[in-house]
Amino acid sequence: MLDIRRLHMLRTVAARGSIAAAAQSLALSAGAVSQQLSALRHDVGADLLRPDGRTVALTEAGRVLLEHADRILAAVQEAESAVAAVKGTVGTTAALAALPSTVATIVAPALTTLGSHHPQLTVTCLATDQAQLRELTLGTVDVVLGQRYHHLPDAVPRGIAISPLLDDPLLVVTAAEQADERPVVLRELATHSLAVPPPTTDCGQAILHACHQVGFTPTTRYITADIAAQLALARAGLATALVPRTAIDPATPGIRTALIEDRPILRLLFAATRHTETANPTTTAVVAALRTAARQARATHLPAV
Structure with missing residues (x-):
């Protein structure tokens, strides 16, 4: 009989690209992972991995086994959710991956709410911009607070459920003495020196795309x-920044913010969980707390677009 833990290791190695990377994410030694995969190879009677430069790749047998492993592990997740639903109680642990720009205004209030309503629940939080949905599919985290910019295609991995939280516009941020609070036409930024994220990030791509759409680079x-660095540069009068609304403390001194009037750049903030037919009480509680915090942020931060 196939060992579920070994199937999970195979999936993790396939996603991470190497045994060493998989071992690190699983908090195991590379030797322990190799030993378990060797046992899985013996159970199946076929090679499952092959060298591929500095990484490893699935053999044909490995690819076929992984397709079945995905369904098996999804069924295990479904069973765990069904049992939790029968018990009807929120569990004791959950892992959340969230964008750093959402920690202050959404994650922290949500965790405070969870601590009040479910004191037995301990939530660990991974603040990262990278590959959050992959971590969800691999089971490293239970809930993701992620983003999608509206100009990008909606590419949600199979088996992931998305709950929209709010539309979060980028605001034009300048030194307080350099601008008024009137809305800005995006084309006006052609004459500004900007402080922006790298073009390899979703936000950086969104800004470039929006500017190109109205005819300028x-x-x-x-x-x-680093949003704090962007705001510091704007406060010093060295640059104009484009920063998500929920990432700006309205009481921040020395800056002025303005909406983009004609071509707003919007990111959709969402909560994502692994899809199950039966709702898991623990992840449901975390998503509900995120939704409440997002609603409060929308109401109290800055006027909506």
Whole structure:
């Protein structure tokens, strides 16, 4: 009989690209993972992995087994959710992956709410911009607070359920003495020096795409994904920043914010979980707390677009 833990290891190695990377994410030694995969190979009677440069790739037998492993592991997840639903109680642990720009205004209030309503629940939080939905499919986290910019295609992996939270516009941020609070026409930014995220990020791509759509390539004098650094550069009068609304404390001194009037750049913030036919009480509680915090952020932060 196939061992579920070994199937999970095979899936993790296939996603991470190497035994060492998989071992790190599983908090195991590379030797332990190799040993378990060797046992799985013996159970199946066929090679499952082959060298591929500095990484490993699935053999044909490995690919076929992984297709079945995905269904088996999904069935296990479904069973766990069904049992949890019968018990009807929120569990004791959950893992959340969230964008760093959402921690202050959404994640922290949500965790405070969860602590009040479900004191037995301990939520660990991974603040990262990278590959959050992959971590969800691999079971590393239970809930993702992610984003999708509206100009990008909606590419949700199979087996993932999405709950929209709010539309979060990028605001034009300048030094307080350099601008008024009137809305800005995007084309006006053609004359500004900008502080923006790298073009390899979703936000950086969204800004470039929006500017190109209205006929100009932005002057990016400062490139950083650190929102605190972007705001500091704007406060000093060195650049204009484009920052998500929920990532800005309305009480921040020395800056002025304005909406983009004609071509708003919007990101959709969403909560994602692994899809199951029966709702899991623990992940449902986490998503509900995120939704409440997002609703409060929409109401109290800055006027909506």
